[in-house]
Amino acid sequence: MELEATAIDIGTSRPLVLLNTTDADELGAHPLDRVRIRWNGETVTGIVKRTDELVEPGTVGVTEPLHAVHGAVDVKLAGTPRSVRYVRKKLDDVELEPHELGRIVQDIHEHRLSDVELGAYVSGIYANGLSLEETKHLTEAMSAVGQQLSWDAPVVADKHSIGGIAGNCVTPIMVAIVAAAGLTMPKTSSRAVTSPAGTADVMEVLCDVEFSLAEIEEIVTETNGCLVWGGGVDLSPVDDEIIRAENPLSIDPPGQLMASVLSKKRSAGSTHVVIDVPYGEGAKVESLVAARELADDFKRVGDHLEMDVCCAITHGTDPIGRGVGPALEARDVLAVLEGDEDAPESLRLKSLRLSELLLEHCGVDASAAEILESGKALERFRDIVAAQGGDPGVCADDLEPGAHSTTIRADRTGLASRVDNRQLCDLARRAGAPLDSRAGLVIHQTATNAVEVGDPLYTIHAETQSKLEEAEALADRLEPIRVRSKADALVERR
Missing domain, CATH: 3.90.1170.30 (Pyrimidine nucleoside phosphorylase-like, C-terminal domain)
Structure with missing residues (x-):
C-alpha cells in the first residue's frame, strides 16, 4: 500500500506506526501487528496502532524511532519476530536455549517487541523463573549489547545491593571510602525500580548523574570514582527496557535480577564486585536459606563472566538509616560522611562493613573506618560531587524535605x-x-x-x-x- 509518511510525537520510544482505520482495514492490519515500510531503498519495521483521528486516510504516522522515514512509502504486513515464540515457550515453563535468549535480548534492544510482548516476557520470568544456565546466557547476551567501559586499572571495584530495604543508601559512602583508598570505582547505578529511591535518584539531589562515556572517564581519572546513572550511557540498555516493563508490576524476579546487576557490572568494566543480599521479613529475600542460594548463584554467574563476585548476606528486617526517599537519604549520607554525632548509626556501620569487605576483596590493606573518621572519605565525596557538576560545599542541613x-x-x-x-x-x-x-x-x-x-x-x-x-x-x-x-x-x- 502506497502511503505518505509523517512524523508524529505521542511521547513513546517505541517504533509505532499509526494507520487510519480505513487504511488498516484495507491492509488487514490489527493492533500490535507489524508492518514493513520501504523507503528510499531501506526497510524498517513498526508496530501498528489504529486510529480514526491522529492520521488521515492515505497517511501513515511514525513515532520518534522512525522519524527519518518521510514522504512516499510502501507499507506491507510483516511477520511476528521469532522471539515472540520464545516468550511463549517461557510462559509454558520451557527452558530457553542460549540462541533463543540472545534473540529475545536483540529484539528488545531493537524495539521489535510491543509493550504487551515485553510484559509477557517479564511475566514468564516471574512466574516460571530462570535456570542457572539460562541466567548465565541471558547475562552474557545483555552485557554484549550497548556500550562498554574499559579501564587501565587491573582492579576495578564495584558494589550492588539487590534492594528492598528502606533507606539502604550505603553506595555513595562506599564509593567515597574506596576511591579515597586509591581504588578505581566507577559506580553506575540505576534509578528506583520498586523502591522509593535508587542510588542515581539520591545522587541527583546533589549533582548531575547523566554523562557520556568520555565524561565518565574524565571524572574517574580525576577522582578515582563516580556515581552516575547507568542508563544515561547505554550500558546494558536492554536492562532499562526490562525495568520499564517490571515497574508497573513491582516485580524483580531473581534470575532477571542477577542478569540485570551483573550485565551492568560487566559493561562497566568491573573486575571485583560485592553484592549486598539483605534478607528478612519484608525484604526481597525473606529467609537465610534463600539468601545463601541467591549468593551462590551470583558467584556462579560471576565466574561464568570472569568477574570476581562475593556476596554479603545482611539482616534486612529493619530499615538502614532514617530517611526514605531521594533527598532524605542524601541527607543521611552527608551526615555519615560529615561525622555528625546524630547520623544514623545503622547506615554508618553497614557502609563500613561493606567497604571493609570490598577493600579486602580487592586486596587493599586499608581501614575503612580510618578513612571515614579522618575526613578523607568526605573530601573525596566532595571531589566527586564537584566533578559531576554539583556544589561540593553542600551539607546535610542544607537538604530540606517536602514542606x-x-x-x-x-x-x-x-x-x-x-x-x-x-x-x-x-x-x-x-x-x-x-x-x-x-x-x-x-x-x-x-x-x-x-x-x-x-x-x-x-x-x-x-x-x-x-x-x-x-x-x-x-x-x-x-x-x-x-x-x-x-x-x-x-x-x-x-
Whole structure:
C-alpha cells in the first residue's frame, strides 16, 4: 500500500506506526501487528496502532524511532519476530536455549517487541523463573549489547545491593571510602525500580548523574570514582527496557535480577564486585536459606563472566538509616560522611562493613573506618560531587524535605515489635518518591525500641498536599511499625 509518511510525537520510544482505520482495514492490519515500510531503498519495521483521528486516510504516522522515514512509502504486513515464540515457550515453563535468549535480548534492544510482548516476557520470568544456565546466557547476551567501559586499572571495584530495604543508601559512602583508598570505582547505578529511591535518584539531589562515556572517564581519572546513572550511557540498555516493563508490576524476579546487576557490572568494566543480599521479613529475600542460594548463584554467574563476585548476606528486617526517599537519604549520607554525632548509626556501620569487605576483596590493606573518621572519605565525596557538576560545599542541613508533612504516632505503650520495609517503601512512593525528590519518610523507631503512647513512629513528607493526603490514606490501612506489649513483642521477635 502506497502511503505518505509523517512524523508524529505521542511521547513513546517505541517504533509505532499509526494507520487510519480505513487504511488498516484495507491492509488487514490489527493492533500490535507489524508492518514493513520501504523507503528510499531501506526497510524498517513498526508496530501498528489504529486510529480514526491522529492520521488521515492515505497517511501513515511514525513515532520518534522512525522519524527519518518521510514522504512516499510502501507499507506491507510483516511477520511476528521469532522471539515472540520464545516468550511463549517461557510462559509454558520451557527452558530457553542460549540462541533463543540472545534473540529475545536483540529484539528488545531493537524495539521489535510491543509493550504487551515485553510484559509477557517479564511475566514468564516471574512466574516460571530462570535456570542457572539460562541466567548465565541471558547475562552474557545483555552485557554484549550497548556500550562498554574499559579501564587501565587491573582492579576495578564495584558494589550492588539487590534492594528492598528502606533507606539502604550505603553506595555513595562506599564509593567515597574506596576511591579515597586509591581504588578505581566507577559506580553506575540505576534509578528506583520498586523502591522509593535508587542510588542515581539520591545522587541527583546533589549533582548531575547523566554523562557520556568520555565524561565518565574524565571524572574517574580525576577522582578515582563516580556515581552516575547507568542508563544515561547505554550500558546494558536492554536492562532499562526490562525495568520499564517490571515497574508497573513491582516485580524483580531473581534470575532477571542477577542478569540485570551483573550485565551492568560487566559493561562497566568491573573486575571485583560485592553484592549486598539483605534478607528478612519484608525484604526481597525473606529467609537465610534463600539468601545463601541467591549468593551462590551470583558467584556462579560471576565466574561464568570472569568477574570476581562475593556476596554479603545482611539482616534486612529493619530499615538502614532514617530517611526514605531521594533527598532524605542524601541527607543521611552527608551526615555519615560529615561525622555528625546524630547520623544514623545503622547506615554508618553497614557502609563500613561493606567497604571493609570490598577493600579486602580487592586486596587493599586499608581501614575503612580510618578513612571515614579522618575526613578523607568526605573530601573525596566532595571531589566527586564537584566533578559531576554539583556544589561540593553542600551539607546535610542544607537538604530540606517536602514542606507538607504529618507524623504518625503510637496509640499504645510497648515495644516496636516489627518494622515492615515493604510497607515503608509503599508509603514513601505514595507520598511521591522518587519522582518528587523531597518526598518520603523519616523513621523514628526501629525494632525493639520501647515506645510510649504519643511517641512518633514515622513522619511522612510530600511536596504537595494532595500527595500527603494519599499517603495518609494508605497509612490508615497499613501498620509499617507495629507496637505490641513487651510480652507479645518478644514472642513475635523469636
